[in-house]
Amino acid sequence: MPSWIKRGALALALVAVAVAAEFAMPVIIPDTAWRVLVQQALVAVVIALSLNVINGMAGQFSIGHAGFVGIGAYTSAVVASHMHARLGSPTDYSFAHSFMIVPPAIIAAGLVAAVFGFLLGLPSLRLKGDYLAIVTLGFAEIFRLLIATSSPGAPEGTLSHTIGQLGGQQGYGGPEDRGIAQYAGGFWLVGGAITAIIIAWRLKFSGWGRALRALRENEVAAAAVGVDPTSYKVTSFVISAIGGGIAGALLAGMRDGTPTVQPDQFNFFFSFDAITMVILGGSGSVSGAVLGGIFVTVTNRIIEQLQRLDSVEAFRIAHPDVDLNALRMVVYAAVLVALMVMRPSGVFGEREIIKGRRGPAEKPA
Amino acid sequence: MAALDLKHVSKRFGGLKAVSEVSFTVPERSIFGLIGPNGAGKTTVFNLVTGVYDFEGSITFGDTSLRGKKPAQIARLGIGRTFQNIRLFQSLTVLENVLVACEKRRRAHLGAALLRSPLFFRDEADMAEQAMKLLAIFKLEHMADEISTSLSYGNQRRLEIARAMMLKPKMLLLDEPAAGMNYGEAEGLKEQIRWLRDEFEITVVLVEHNMQVVMGVCEDIHVLDHGETIAHGPPDKIKKDPKVLAAYLGEETEEEAQSEAAAGEASP
Numbered sequence: 001m002p003s004w005i006k007r008g009a010l011a012l013a014l015v016a017v018a019v020a021a022e023f024a025m026p027v028i029i030p031d032t033a034w035r036v037l038v039q040q041a042l043v044a045v046v047i048a049l050s051l052n053v054i055n056g057m058a059g060q061f062s063i064g065h066a067g068f069v070g071i072g073a074y075t076s077a078v079v080a081s082h083m084h085a086r087l088g089s090p091t092d093y094s095f096a097h098s099f100m101i102v103p104p105a106i107i108a109a110g111l112v113a114a115v116f117g118f119l120l121g122l123p124s125l126r127l128k129g130d131y132l133a134i135v136t137l138g139f140a141e142i143f144r145l146l147i148a149t150s151s152p153g154a155p156e157g158t159l160s161h162t163i164g165q166l167g168g169q170q171g172y173g174g175p176e177d178r179g180i181a182q183y184a185g186g187f188w189l190v191g192g193a194i195t196a197i198i199i200a201w202r203l204k205f206s207g208w209g210r211a212l213r214a215l216r217e218n219e220v221a222a223a224a225v226g227v228d229p230t231s232y233k234v235t236s237f238v239i240s241a242i243g244g245g246i247a248g249a250l251l252a253g254m255r256d257g258t259p260t261v262q263p264d265q266f267n268f269f270f271s272f273d274a275i276t277m278v279i280l281g282g283s284g285s286v287s288g289a290v291l292g293g294i295f296v297t298v299t300n301r302i303i304e305q306l307q308r309l310d311s312v313e314a315f316r317i318a319h320p321d322v323d324l325n326a327l328r329m330v331v332y333a334a335v336l337v338a339l340m341v342m343r344p345s346g347v348f349g350e351r352e353i354i355k356g357r358r359g360p361a362e363k364p365a
Numbered sequence: 366m367a368a369l370d371l372k373h374v375s376k377r378f379g380g381l382k383a384v385s386e387v388s389f390t391v392p393e394r395s396i397f398g399l400i401g402p403n404g405a406g407k408t409t410v411f412n413l414v415t416g417v418y419d420f421e422g423s424i425t426f427g428d429t430s431l432r433g434k435k436p437a438q439i440a441r442l443g444i445g446r447t448f449q450n451i452r453l454f455q456s457l458t459v460l461e462n463v464l465v466a467c468e469k470r471r472r473a474h475l476g477a478a479l480l481r482s483p484l485f486f487r488d489e490a491d492m493a494e495q496a497m498k499l500l501a502i503f504k505l506e507h508m509a510d511e512i513s514t515s516l517s518y519g520n521q522r523r524l525e526i527a528r529a530m531m532l533k534p535k536m537l538l539l540d541e542p543a544a545g546m547n548y549g550e551a552e553g554l555k556e557q558i559r560w561l562r563d564e565f566e567i568t569v570v571l572v573e574h575n576m577q578v579v580m581g582v583c584e585d586i587h588v589l590d591h592g593e594t595i596a597h598g599p600p601d602k603i604k605k606d607p608k609v610l611a612a613y614l615g616e617e618t619e620e621e622a623q624s625e626a627a628a629g630e631a632s633p
Contacts, residue, residue: 007481199479206478207464207471207489214454214465221452223436224415225445225466225532230435235475350456 014194021186022095035256041297042189043251048277048293049200049286050243055275056284056350057209058236059216060124061133065274067140068241070266071116072109072248074147074166077261080105080253081174084181093255098183102253105183106192109249110242117241121234140271148263171262179259184250192250196243200286203239212236213284273300280339282346287353292346303332367425368393368536368568369414374422376406376413376592383409385592386422391536391585396562397570398583400603402612406592407572408449411538415439415446426536441469445529446538449572451521453513459524460509463496466531496531503527518545530561536568537561543575551575555582580604588612 029035051065080101087097116139123135150163166172174180184192203209215222215232223229252261277296281288306312307324316324339346369391376384384406391397399407413420416436424431426442434442445466454462473488500506503523508516513524522542529537539558543551555578562569573579579586580600588596588603590612596603603609 202479202481206475206485207468207473207492208475208478210457210461211465211468213457214462217454217456218452220417220436221448221454222465224440224448224452225528226437226440226469227465228435228437 015191018187018191018194021190023186025186032256036254037298037301039189039254039256040251040301041294042193043247043254044277044293044297045193045290046196046243046247046250046293047274048281048289048296049196050240050247051274052200052278052284052286052289053203053236053240053243055278056282056289057204057212057216058233059213059283060233060236061129062120062136062240063133063268063271063275064120064136064138064140065240065244066266066268066270067120067136067143068113068117068244069248069251069270069274070140070143070147070261070263072113072245073252073261073266074172074248075112075245076105076109076249077172077174077180077252078166079108080181080183080249081179084183085175093181093183093185095185095187098185098188101181101183102188102249105253106246106249109245111245113241113245113248114238117238117244118234120241121237124233124237125230137268137271140266141268144263144266167260169263171260173260180252180261182253182255182257182259184253185255189250189254192246196246197286197290199243200289204284204286208232208235276336279346280336282348282350284350285346285348285352287351288346288348291348299332367391368395368427369570370423370425371410371414372423374410374413374420374424376409376418376420383592384413384420384589387589387592387594388422389587389594389597391568391570393568394562394566395568395584396558396582397568398579398586398600399570399572399589400574400579400586401589401595404591405589405612407589408540409592410589411446411540411570411572414538415444440532440534443532443535444538445532445534445536447522447525447529447540447542449540449544451518451525453521453525453528455512455514457513458510459500459505459513459516460493460496462513462524463499463528463531464492466528467492467495469532499527499531519550526561530565534567536570539569539571539573541573542571543573543578546575548577551578554578558582 025035025038029038047065047069050068051062054060054062054065083101083104087100090097120136120139124132127135146163147166148169150160150166151168152161152164154160154164172180211222211227212232214225215227215229219229251257273296277292278289279292280295281290281292307316312324316322343349367390371390372388374384374387375382387406387410399410401407409418412418414424414426414431416431416434416439419433426439426444429442431439431442454465457465471488471492473482473485477485477488497506497509500509503526505516505520505524505527508520513521516524526537526539526542542558543554546554558569558571558578559582561567571579571583580603583600586596586598586600586603587594588606588609590608595608595612596606598606
């Protein structure tokens with residue numbers, strides 16, 4: 001069979017899966033809480049895959065991925081909500097309408113995040129390791145605090161007033177606080193996750209990905225064979241930022257999510273979770289990032305649910321001096337430490353579930 | 366025609382003058398040796414030529430001035446190099462190590478890679494074929510899929526040269542290629558260097574301590590000591606040059622002998 005027919009058929013099949021997800025998800029998973037969990041996991045896959053470009057493939061250490069996701073979330077929330085208002089604000093968020101709203105929201109989120117990715121990529125040329133990590137953390141925190149400390153009630157003409165249009169600490173809820181448009185149903189979330197996996201895979205197993213890994217292993221030697229560190233590092237930051245921004249767009253527009261975006265969603269713990277997803281699965285591994293994203297999301301939810309158990313509630317009331325939330329972090333950290341001792345390069349290392357093309361083996365099918 | 370031309374090249378690291386007013390010309394297709402005792406500034410000269418550091422003076426490669434050029438640009442101009450302490454891409458396979466060096470020749474860029482267009486596959490197949498040919502030349506083809514650090518020391522050195530050759534360079538800079546080799550291996554290396562030059566029609570410059578290799582293979586030798594030129598010429602002349610012998614054997618000049626004698630008297 002000619003390769004283009006095979007590839008076309010595969011593409012059609014994937015689109016069919018995404019369309020099926022749109023309509024099947026509410027039927028298969030009638031419980032909203034479970035549906036939210038699945039949708040969060042799909043977004044987490046995109047988040048982990050995008051961070052994997054910087055932290056895994058390029059070997060840089062960014063701890064500010066929440067910044068890119070947050071920027072994407074706010075951008076798409078604004079774009080989607082205003083376009084939704086233009087439609088006359090129907091309340092049914094139909095699948096047909098989503099094709100008018102989601103693509104521009106995703107593109108805007110990706111573009112704005114890309115600009116910040118470029119700006120943040122520039123210091124990465126001179127800074128390494130801890131120093132770069134601090135810059136990325138600073139970037140994410142500045143973004144969060146700029147929004148959180150601005151207020152729509154501030155005097156007109158001030159910066160605080162302008163940024164305050166995004167809702168300040170209370171969060172952004174669309175024009176006139178009617179809630180942001182939530183068009184990203186199963187089709188967009190499953191489609192987004194599939195697309196992210198394909199792109200991540202192709203990036204990794206391409207000459208570009210190879211050069212990026214070479215740069216990570218030895219910058220001097222890579223430059224000596226013509227790989228320009230500047231362009232590769234900045235490009236990797238931009239690609240990662242675009243991915244993070246799009247994940248943010250999906251997060252903000254998630255069909256069954258909350259109809260607001262809050263600055264505090266994108267705090268340090270968000271970035272920390274993203275790093276955990278990548279490291280747990282195995283830095284540089286696409287399969288690892290996917291499984292890491294799902295695992296961390298589900299684990300977070302399980303821990304949350306455990307705290308709601310009656311026995312745990314009873315324990316909490318009986319022992320008000322024990323901070324269960326802190327205990328959660330201790331358990332979480334212990335699991336990570338154990339993993340790092342037993343499998344320092346994550347579950348997958350840099351490998352994949354199915355054999356990827358190391359070198360030229362893969363031929364057009 | 367000169368392949369490489371250095372004129373009054375100097376480099377300071379803070380107060381230390383690592384290279385001072387060094388001038389030499391490497392004729393095209395020659396095998397040129399750059400020697401000197403430890404700390405003479407040989408590797409620094411390599412780093413100046415390949416753009417790792419900036420420099421004073423002028424360095425021209427063919428007709429192109431290397432002033433202000435970055436390492437990747439210089440590599441693209443056609444200068445390949447190896448390193449004194451082997452620098453491979455450790456977690457990459459042998460084949461991948463070599464493939465990285467042909468990124469600059471790639472026609473299919475990121476977009477083609479993401480779309481997996483026919484051009485991408487043709488490019489990958491072409492590059493892999495070239496890389497395998499090169500690996501075969503260096504007798505590494507049967508370990509193409511091994512992780513590069515699992516290779517023996519000698520094979521790692523050969524892989525580094527193969528990787529540099531994948532650039533299709535006009536000039537190859539070898540930094541202590543004979544380090545850690547025994548007599549027989551060094552003899553083999555001499556043959557390989559000559560063969561590389563003739564087969565690929567390149568200019569070879571080597572920094573080397575192993576005199577067996579340097580004297581046996583180089584057509585022209587430039588000797589540095591403390592960053593300064595002390596001799597230049599064909600091997601026969603260098604072997605007999607009193608300054609070179611002094612630098613290598615640490616022969617004392619009269620002044621030093623006197624000052625040492627004085628110091629000896631001062632401290633009983």
